[in-house]
Amino acid sequence: MSHVTQAPLGRPPVALAPTQPVALRINGALHSLNIAPWTTLLDALREYLDLTGTKKGCDHGQCGACTVLVDGKRINSCLSLAVMHEDSDITTIEGLGTAEQLSPLQQAFIDHDAFQCGYCTPGQICSAQGLINEGRAKTEDEVRELMSGNLCRCGAYSNILTAVMEVLDNQQAGLPAGEWSAGAARPHDAPAEAPKQ
Amino acid sequence: MNSFTFTQAPAVAAAVQDNLAHEDAAYIGGGTNLLDLMKENVARPTHLIGLKKTGLAAIESLPDGGLRLGALATNADTAWHPDVEKRYPLLSQAVLAGASPQLRNMATDGGNLMQRTRCYYFYDLATPCNKREPGSGCSAIGGYNRIHAILGTSESCIATHPSDMCVALAALAATVRVSGPHGERTIAFGDFHRLPGDAPERDNTLEPGELITGLDLPAKGFEKNYSYLKLRDRTSYAFALVSVAAALELDGDTIKDARLALGGVAHKPWRDPAAEALLIGQPATADTFRRAAAQVLEGAQGYGHNTFKIELARRAIVRALKQATEMTQRTDDNAFLNSNP
Ligand SMILES: Cc1cc2nc3c(=O)[nH]c(=O)nc-3n(C[C@H](O)[C@H](O)[C@H](O)COP(=O)(O)OP(=O)(O)OC[C@H]3O[C@@H](n4cnc5c(N)ncnc54)[C@H](O)[C@@H]3O)c2cc1C
Ligand code: SF4
Ligand code: FES
Ligand code: FES
Numbered sequence: 001m002s003h004v005t006q007a008p009l010g011r012p013p014v015a016l017a018p019t020q021p022v023a024l025r026i027n028g029a030l031h032s033l034n035i036a037p038w039t040t041l042l043d044a045l046r047e048y049l050d051l052t053g054t055k056k057g058c059d060h061g062q063c064g065a066c067t068v069l070v071d072g073k074r075i076n077s078c079l080s081l082a083v084m085h086e087d088s089d090i091t092t093i094e095g096l097g098t099a100e101q102l103s104p105l106q107q108a109f110i111d112h113d114a115f116q117c118g119y120c121t122p123g124q125i126c127s128a129q130g131l132i133n134e135g136r137a138k139t140e141d142e143v144r145e146l147m148s149g150n151l152c153r154c155g156a157y158s159n160i161l162t163a164v165m166e167v168l169d170n171q172q173a174g175l176p177a178g179e180w181s182a183g184a185a186r187p188h189d190a191p192a193e194a195p196k197q
Numbered sequence: 198m199n200s201f202t203f204t205q206a207p208a209v210a211a212a213v214q215d216n217l218a219h220e221d222a223a224y225i226g227g228g229t230n231l232l233d234l235m236k237e238n239v240a241r242p243t244h245l246i247g248l249k250k251t252g253l254a255a256i257e258s259l260p261d262g263g264l265r266l267g268a269l270a271t272n273a274d275t276a277w278h279p280d281v282e283k284r285y286p287l288l289s290q291a292v293l294a295g296a297s298p299q300l301r302n303m304a305t306d307g308g309n310l311m312q313r314t315r316c317y318y319f320y321d322l323a324t325p326c327n328k329r330e331p332g333s334g335c336s337a338i339g340g341y342n343r344i345h346a347i348l349g350t351s352e353s354c355i356a357t358h359p360s361d362m363c364v365a366l367a368a369l370a371a372t373v374r375v376s377g378p379h380g381e382r383t384i385a386f387g388d389f390h391r392l393p394g395d396a397p398e399r400d401n402t403l404e405p406g407e408l409i410t411g412l413d414l415p416a417k418g419f420e421k422n423y424s425y426l427k428l429r430d431r432t433s434y435a436f437a438l439v440s441v442a443a444a445l446e447l448d449g450d451t452i453k454d455a456r457l458a459l460g461g462v463a464h465k466p467w468r469d470p471a472a473e474a475l476l477i478g479q480p481a482t483a484d485t486f487r488r489a490a491a492q493v494l495e496g497a498q499g500y501g502h503n504t505f506k507i508e509l510a511r512r513a514i515v516r517a518l519k520q521a522t523e524m525t526q527r528t529d530d531n532a533f534l535n536s537n538p
Binding site: 017018038067075081086146150 | 200203205230233235283298299434
């Protein structure tokens with residue numbers, strides 16, 4: 001147990017709000033919180049645990065900015081209550097890689113300039129990780145369809161698609177994950193290029 | 198969101214008990230519709246009952262050759278279950294045509310049946326709506342009603358049921374299993390959702406406190422000739438304007454058995470047995486399909502912005518039946534996608 005929190009970080013406690021204990025396993029660490037039952041998983045991450053990599057876009061399940069992985073499956077954390085996740089294993093963007101050792105998707109997003117403002121990016125990457133875990137999408141059309149829950153208002157879609165396809169192609173070619181992230185293998189159809197503005 | 202208490206029910210009986218013990222309790226499945234409505238203050242339960250530990254997530258074969266979908270099975274686990282893909286591909290296709298991958302990972306099969314209309318006025322607390330506030334009036338009749346119903350409407354409500362999954366379940370003649378204060382019962386799928394009549398606040402025939410425990414699919418899955426055609430404003434991540442679930446059993450060119458259900462056109466998934474009867478025994482030709490389509494739309498009524506749906510539905514039925522006959526929606530390599538050629 002690493003945290004016992006009763007008010008959002010840096011704010012006064014909410015008056016008269018009945019709280020409920022919940023233990024959340026996030027990125028491998030167990031956090032015990034006392035929170036109001038109406039706290040969404042997204043608000044628990046951002047406001048109580050300072051895991052602000054996960055973004056709030058629409059707060060209504062429409063944009064995908066809040067995507068996290070629960071037991072390896074992607075969900076919208078804005079439409080889920082923290083108290084519903086007592087026994088879940090939650091992975092956020094902070095848990096996918098480290099600054100020294102980026103995950104293959106994180107590296108591919110950088111290599112292919114798959115973002116502009118970056119606001120949708122943590123959700124895009126968590127969603128793409130969920131897509132890879134599902135093992136259903138193989139072609140570009142399938143990736144487009146199965147990434148449709150993540151909107152990008154900057155319109156970085158074509159580079160996001162290239163980045164996701166690179167990781168999928170590398171995975172299908174059987175390259176171990178550790179070797180993709182170094183940029184060892186570039187897919188035939190998508191040569192590395194200088195970032196475009 | 199208003200304040201509420203939350204308990205995780207350990208079993209079905211405890212969930213029902215807990216519901217009876219509270220004034221305004223609600224079950225919560227994935228939360229993708231309920232929490233959305235609570236954030237908008239359209240739903241204001243004071244107590245939520247979690248269902249994750251009730252042991253209702255399994256998908257299992259039945260002795261009669263059918264398949265039981267647990268109420269807590271997620272939409273994604275259902276669509277990608279090997280038995281559903283193989284024996285009920287119409288259902289797979291319909292589920293995958295709805296929402297997004299994230300939402301399908303959260304949404305449960307029970308919650309999908311119970312999702313409420315997407316009528317804009319239902320969501321807007323500043324406008325009258327008989328479904329939200331009985332007796333206040335219907336803002337969609339005479340208002341903006343592009344997404345609204347053309348069949349089975351009433352003077353009090355012209356909302357549609359927004360589910361894709363339910364259209365396939367209607368065509369496949371599923372049975373809803375329910376547990377409640379007075380024990381267990383089953384409801385034929387066609388009797389589960391209601392028409393608005395003069396009580397549009399009631400979407401379905403569940404009694405207070407009743408919990409959906411599962412859905413039974415009959416053995417016959419129409420896995421050889423089927424199509425779920427969904428027409429919408431963009432080709433992904435949007436609700437249907439009109440959708441058609443078509444399933445055929447063919448003997449050469451002759452239709453031996455047929456199922457036809459529509460989404461986006463009524464307060465409930467709209468299955469039409471009279472249209473099915475016009476298909477059975479007939480050759481699988483465009484003329485036959487047009488006759489069935491005319492039957493479905495016979496009593497259709499437009500309200501202005503949505504009048505286009507009548508012709509759209511007519512054409513969608515003909516195309517879906519043609520696709521089911523020829524299985525042309527599977528000619529591309531995205532076998533699992535609803536590609537709407
Ligand atoms: C952005 C967005 C896009 C969407 N697009 C589509 C689409 O294109 N097509 C489509 O079909 N759907 C779509 N949906 C709707 C989605 O499919 C539903 O929200 C989902 O199926 C509801 O399931 P749930 O488990 O999350 O229900 P919840 O939100 O948990 O519950 C919904 C209702 O059901 C009740 N309930 C839940 N489980 C039970 C049970 N076992 N017994 C009795 N009552 C129960 C709850 O009390 C509540 O009233 C979309 C949703 C969103 C947010
Ligand atoms: S159509 Fe139904 S849900 Fe929409 S405003 Fe009218 S009464 Fe309300
Ligand atoms: S913030 Fe959750 S989907 Fe937009
Ligand atoms: S990079 Fe700006 S929203 Fe996607």
